[in-house]
Amino acid sequence: GAVVSQHPSRVICKSGTSVKIECRSLDFQATTMFWYRQFPKKSLMLMATSNEGSKATYEQGVEKDKFLINHASLTLSTLTVTSAHPEDSSFYICSARAGTSGGSYEQYFGPGTRLTVT
Amino acid sequence: AQSVTQPDIHITVSEGASLELRCNYSYGATPYLFWYVQSPGQGLQLLLKYFSGDTLVQGIKGFEAEFKRSQSSFNLRKPSVHWSDAAEYFCAVVMDTGGFKTIFGAGTRLFVKA
Numbered sequence: 115g116a117v118v119s120q121h122p123s124r125v126i127c128k129s130g131t132s133v134k135i136e137c138r139s140l141d142f143q144a145t146t147m148f149w150y151r152q153f154p155k156k157s158l159m160l161m162a163t164s165n166e167g168s169k170a171t172y173e174q175g176v177e178k179d180k181f182l183i184n185h186a187s188l189t190l191s192t193l194t195v196t197s198a199h200p201e202d203s204s205f206y207i208c209s210a211r212a213g214t215s216g217g218s219y220e221q222y223f224g225p226g227t228r229l230t231v232t
Numbered sequence: 233a234q235s236v237t238q239p240d241i242h243i244t245v246s247e248g249a250s251l252e253l254r255c256n257y258s259y260g261a262t263p264y265l266f267w268y269v270q271s272p273g274q275g276l277q278l279l280l281k282y283f284s285g286d287t288l289v290q291g292i293k294g295f296e297a298e299f300k301r302s303q304s305s306f307n308l309r310k311p312s313v314h315w316s317d318a319a320e321y322f323c324a325v326v327m328d329t330g331g332f333k334t335i336f337g338a339g340t341r342l343f344v345k346a
Binding site for chain 2: 160
C-alpha cells in the first residue's frame with residue numbers, strides 16, 4: 115500500500131525558533147498533500163491543502179505566515195512553524211493523495227510529528 | 233454546513249462482546265466514507281472505506297461498516313472485540329466540494345475491559 119513518512123517524529127524547540135517538518139510519499143506521486151493538527155484527545159483539524167507547484171490553501175483561522183507550507187515536488191511537502199510558541203505545541207499529521215481521477219479520494223496518512231515548544 | 237458527527241465520545245465494551253460505533257454525516261449527496269483507527273501517539277490507519285456499490289463493506293481486523301443513505305449513517309461494527317482494539321476511532325468523509333477535503337468526526341475512544 116501507499117506509504118507516507120514524516121520527519122522528524124518528535125521535535126523539541128525553544129520559543130521563538132522555527133522548525134520544519136517534512137512529509138514524503140514514498141511509493142507514489144502525491145498531487146495533493148494535506149496538513150492537520152491534532153490537540154490532545156481531539157480530532158484532526160485541517161490546516162491547509164497544498165498542490166504540487168502551487169501555493170497552499172489555508173483553512174479559516176490558520177495563519178499562513180506562521181505555518182509555511184511548501185509542496186515543491188510530487189513526493190515532498192514541508193511545514194515550517196515560524197517563531198514557534200508554546201501554544202504551537204501539538205501533533206502534526208500530513209496526508210497525501212495521488213489524485214481524484216478515476217474516483218480515488220483516499221488519503222494516506224503519515225505517522226505524525228510531535229512538536230513541543232519550550 | 234457539511235459535518236460529520238460521532239455522538240459517542242467514548243465507549244467501553246467487554247472483550248469478546250460486539251461493538252458498534254456510530255457515525256452520521258450531513259451532506260446533500262453521497263460522500264465518500266472512511267473509518268480510521270489511531271493508537272496513542274500514532275498516525276491513522278485506514279480500517280475501511282465506501283465509495284459506491286455494496287453498502288456493507290468489510291475492512292481489516294474484522295471490522296465492517298454499513299452505509300445507510302436514509303439515515304445518513306456509516307456505523308462501524310465488529311462482532312467480537314479484542315483487547316488490542318482499544319484505540320481512538322475516527323469516521324471521515326470526503327465531499328466533492330472544496331477540493332475533496334477529508335472532514336473528520338470528533339472521534340470515539342474505545343475502552344476494552346477484560
